[in-house]
Amino acid sequence: MAAPVNSQSSGNQTYGELVNRLLLPTWLVIGCLLLIPVLLMTVYSFLTKEFRGGIEWNFTLAAYEQFFITRGLFGDEPPQIEWTYITIFWRSVWQAALATLLCLVIGFPTAWFIATRPARIRPVWLFLITIPYWVNLLIRTVSLRFILRDNGPLNEAMMALGVISDPLPILNTDLAVQIGLFYSYLPFMVLPIYAAVERFDFALSEAAADLYANRWQTLTQVVIPVVRPGIVAGCILVFIPALGAFLAPDLLGGAKNFMVGSLIDEQFRGSQGNWPFGAAVSVILMTLVLIALLVQARNASRGQA
Amino acid sequence: MKGVRHYPGFLAATIACLLILYVPLMVIAVYSFNGSTSITKWSGFSLRWYADVFTGPEAERFGLATWNSLSIAIIAATVSTMIATAAALAMIRGGSFRGRQATYALINLPLMVPEIVVAVATLIFFTTIGLTTGYMTILLAHVTFCIPFAYLPIAARLTGIEPTYEQAARDLYATRGQAFRLVLLPLLGPGLVSGWLLAFIISLDDFIITNFVKGAGMETLPTAIFGSVKQGIKPNIMAISTLMLGVSILFVSLSYLVNRRGRTAA
Numbered sequence: 001m002a003a004p005v006n007s008q009s010s011g012n013q014t015y016g017e018l019v020n021r022l023l024l025p026t027w028l029v030i031g032c033l034l035l036i037p038v039l040l041m042t043v044y045s046f047l048t049k050e051f052r053g054g055i056e057w058n059f060t061l062a063a064y065e066q067f068f069i070t071r072g073l074f075g076d077e078p079p080q081i082e083w084t085y086i087t088i089f090w091r092s093v094w095q096a097a098l099a100t101l102l103c104l105v106i107g108f109p110t111a112w113f114i115a116t117r118p119a120r121i122r123p124v125w126l127f128l129i130t131i132p133y134w135v136n137l138l139i140r141t142v143s144l145r146f147i148l149r150d151n152g153p154l155n156e157a158m159m160a161l162g163v164i165s166d167p168l169p170i171l172n173t174d175l176a177v178q179i180g181l182f183y184s185y186l187p188f189m190v191l192p193i194y195a196a197v198e199r200f201d202f203a204l205s206e207a208a209a210d211l212y213a214n215r216w217q218t219l220t221q222v223v224i225p226v227v228r229p230g231i232v233a234g235c236i237l238v239f240i241p242a243l244g245a246f247l248a249p250d251l252l253g254g255a256k257n258f259m260v261g262s263l264i265d266e267q268f269r270g271s272q273g274n275w276p277f278g279a280a281v282s283v284i285l286m287t288l289v290l291i292a293l294l295v296q297a298r299n300a301s302r303g304q305a
Numbered sequence: 306m307k308g309v310r311h312y313p314g315f316l317a318a319t320i321a322c323l324l325i326l327y328v329p330l331m332v333i334a335v336y337s338f339n340g341s342t343s344i345t346k347w348s349g350f351s352l353r354w355y356a357d358v359f360t361g362p363e364a365e366r367f368g369l370a371t372w373n374s375l376s377i378a379i380i381a382a383t384v385s386t387m388i389a390t391a392a393a394l395a396m397i398r399g400g401s402f403r404g405r406q407a408t409y410a411l412i413n414l415p416l417m418v419p420e421i422v423v424a425v426a427t428l429i430f431f432t433t434i435g436l437t438t439g440y441m442t443i444l445l446a447h448v449t450f451c452i453p454f455a456y457l458p459i460a461a462r463l464t465g466i467e468p469t470y471e472q473a474a475r476d477l478y479a480t481r482g483q484a485f486r487l488v489l490l491p492l493l494g495p496g497l498v499s500g501w502l503l504a505f506i507i508s509l510d511d512f513i514i515t516n517f518v519k520g521a522g523m524e525t526l527p528t529a530i531f532g533s534v535k536q537g538i539k540p541n542i543m544a545i546s547t548l549m550l551g552v553s554i555l556f557v558s559l560s561y562l563v564n565r566r567g568r569t570a571a
Contacts, residue, residue: 018399023395026391029448033427033445037427037430127561129322130557131326134554135550136546136549138530139530143332183326183329246421261421279429282425286422289418
């Protein structure tokens with residue numbers, strides 16, 4: 001019986017000798033066009049800004065100082081904490097967290113419902129959830145901007161129904177941004193939770209029911225602990241892109257409801273830009289995301305144990 | 306015991322979820338057929354805004370942007386599918402080798418880094434090496450972030466194909482090249498098509514990264530639409546959006562069908 005086992009293991013190594021050559025294009029492309037650029041961006045965040053949006057190769061902490069510390073309008077006052085950018089980050093984290101929570105509230109029951117359909121119909125339901133994900137995010141955001149306008153379909157419908165007498169100003173508020181983030185990333189929440197619920201062994205629920213647990217107890221004490229890795233994965237998949245979102249705050253939020261994405265974008269527009277500062281904000285955003293991913297990785301390994 | 310699977314209100318949540326996802330798309334599709342010049346008042350069914358897209362004052366600008374978008378998406382999808390196929394062969398048929406974990410992380414890197422950060426990093430890189438931003442820089446950036454999307458269905462498909470088929474071919478004196486071309490490639494087909502289609506849509510849809518690396522005067526369809534929307538949503542934008550919506554849905558459906566047929570055939 002040694003022979004088949006042997007050929008089995010060599011079968012998974014058909015391309016063993018070619019590994020380096022097969023992976024060379026991947027390393028070259030992603031390495032040169034993403035890994036090195038990200039490192040270079042980190043270097044940039046320590047450079048000096050030049051007037052007219054350029055840079056000088058002099059190392060300085062100025063960009064990070066600008067982010068955290070203010071010395072008054074003329075730079076001659078004692079250093080104080082600069083709240084402008086921290087507030088923008090705080091608003092982004094808060095908005096992204098709220099969108100994650102809302103997606104979870106709608107996404108979990110949806111994922112559960114789909115996963116408990118007969119196996120033949122499940123792919124159709126899943127397909128319905130995935131289609132909007134593949135539709136251009138710009139177009140989806142534009143359609144929300146159209147709907148939420150003062151004289152848009154939403155306000156017209158509510159006025160026709162007599163719910164309100166004057167149009168509600170929704171566009172260009174934090175609420176509009178929140179609706180946009182929630183709407184943009186909702187499919188990301190459903191898919192991983194679905195994958196977890198589909199693998200869930202319903203005998204566990206039945207056992208809980210036999211032991212006189214009611215539905216709610218079964219859900220919170222049996223089901224949720226088991227499918228938790230799926231829930232955490234869904235939350236990460238919504239939270240990360242929502243944190244760095246650009247389109248929703250830009251098209252729905254207007255000038256007053258800045259998020260990190262718009263702050264970064266602004267640093268690279270025209271001669272008013274500040275590239276080292278934009279790079280520094282990007283590095284800070286990337287660090288936050290990295291922390292979120294590490295939390296998720298720890299959670300996933302605990303789920304397997 | 307259907308009881309333990311049923312929770313009251315979960316059906317309602319699912320319907321709410323689908324409504325939330327689809328109503329905005331339907332609204333924009335319906336209003337694109339509005340005959341009125343104002344986007345607010347409904348004045349009967351008309352195809353005039355679709356005609357406007359192809360013959361109106363902005364037709365040339367949108368035509369050029371469409372050409373850029375389509376050609377970039379086709380090239381980026383093709384190149385990234387080839388790179389992803391090579392990577393999948395090494396990762397799944399390459400046994401264990403040094404740097405496997407690191408390579409896996411690298412393939413997924415474009416999905417891990419927030420889009421806006423990828424955009425900033427790419428722009429800084431191109432500026433530093435002195436590459437003028439334009440068609441070429443968009444294309445290079447697109448190839449990079451399309452790789453993981455092409456990789457996923459190809460790797461999934463390859464994992465499902467037993468290595469015994471290639472082994473049988475090799476035992477019958479096929480060269481490795483022949484075993485790949487005549488045995489593995491046809492089996493891998495649905496995964497390749499599916500990966501290519503997904504990469505194509507991802508490239509066609511990208512706005513944030515393209516907007517950073519496109520340079521002045523260069524437009525793709527999303528950046529052209531964004532530019533117009535900034536001045537207010539005009540009906541021709543809704544027509545163009547509806548057309549793009551149709552293309553995306555068509556391609557995803559194709560990818561889904563190819564994948565499903567492949568699965569039942571294998």
